[in-house]
Amino acid sequence: MRKTDLLTLHYPPSQIMARREEVRRELLRQSPHLSGGRITRIFQSDLKLLFELYDRFFFRNYFRDHFTGQLRFSLSTRMTKSAGMTLYPRNLDKLSPQEERYELRISAVLLFNYERLERDKVVNGINTRDSLEALQLVFEHELCHLIELHCFKESSCRQERFQSLAFNLFGHTESCHRLPLMSEIATAKYGLSIGDQVSFQAEGKTFLGFICRINRRATVMVPDARGIYRDRAGKRYSKYYVPLSLLKKS
Numbered sequence: 463m464r465k466t467d468l469l470t471l472h473y474p475p476s477q478i479m480a481r482r483e484e485v486r487r488e489l490l491r492q493s494p495h496l497s498g499g500r501i502t503r504i505f506q507s508d509l510k511l512l513f514e515l516y517d518r519f520f521f522r523n524y525f526r527d528h529f530t531g532q533l534r535f536s537l538s539t540r541m542t543k544s545a546g547m548t549l550y551p552r553n554l555d556k557l558s559p560q561e562e563r564y565e566l567r568i569s570a571v572l573l574f575n576y577e578r579l580e581r582d583k584v585v586n587g588i589n590t591r592d593s594l595e596a597l598q599l600v601f602e603h604e605l606c607h608l609i610e611l612h613c614f615k616e617s618s619c620r621q622e623r624f625q626s627l628a629f630n631l632f633g634h635t636e637s638c639h640r641l642p643l644m645s646e647i648a649t650a651k652y653g654l655s656i657g658d659q660v661s662f663q664a665e666g667k668t669f670l671g672f673i674c675r676i677n678r679r680a681t682v683m684v685p686d687a688r689g690i691y692r693d694r695a696g697k698r699y700s701k702y703y704v705p706l707s708l709l710k711k712s
């Protein structure tokens with residue numbers, strides 16, 4: 463198995479499903495942290511294991527046997543929109559194979575929020591049954607970035623080359639996820655949207671303001687004569703990060 467062979471791997475749909483199931487079964491068997499399809503905790507070591515399983519079941523152990531660079535895995539609690547990301551040095555094209563280094567980063571937030579809305583959760587064009595399957599699909603997308611970067615030193619999931627690779631390897635028909643985002647959860651669970659007037663309690667006082675962003679918490683702008691934020695009309699505000707459950711619509 464040579465590097466360029468990675469680009470010619472092609473599995474029919476039934477094989478893809480069977481291999482994806484093998485990866486899932488082995489991951490659940492070997493990980494001390496994961497016990498079912500619902501992810502409530504996860505560690506870097508689980509991502510490393512997931513990688514080794516994909517290498518074994520999809521890439522014929524190319525990475526174990528031939529890849530000489532460095533691979534790291536991380537989980538982010540700050541990625542609230544992107545589900546995954548592959549990081550690499552800017553001068554990748556000038557590095558020797560031994561100097562290549564990549565980091566696959568997965569959003570823990572999106573995995574933990576998976577169950578919070580009851581609706582279809584399509585990832586890369588495939589409807590997922592639980593957060594573990596969503597993790598696999600997000601991870602597969604990043605694996606395609608990794609392969610493209612490794613082979614061509616550049617990668618874009620908007621380009622045809624990437625899309626063919628993702629389709630041939632994993633049957634992906636899209637390059638995006640429709641996992642619940644905090645803003646959607648806020649609307650569904652708390653009736654809160656960006657722009658809403660809200661109140662909340664802090665330091666024994668009641669504050670009134672409006673929501674300007676929703677991530678893990680809502681960003682609330684509160685009129686404040688000494689605030690450091692100023693709108694076009696010259697009105698000043700202070701910014702507060704407030705858990706959604708503590709906000710009252712006013």
Ligand SMILES: [Zn+2]
Binds near residue numbers: 603619
């Ligand atoms: Zn991408």
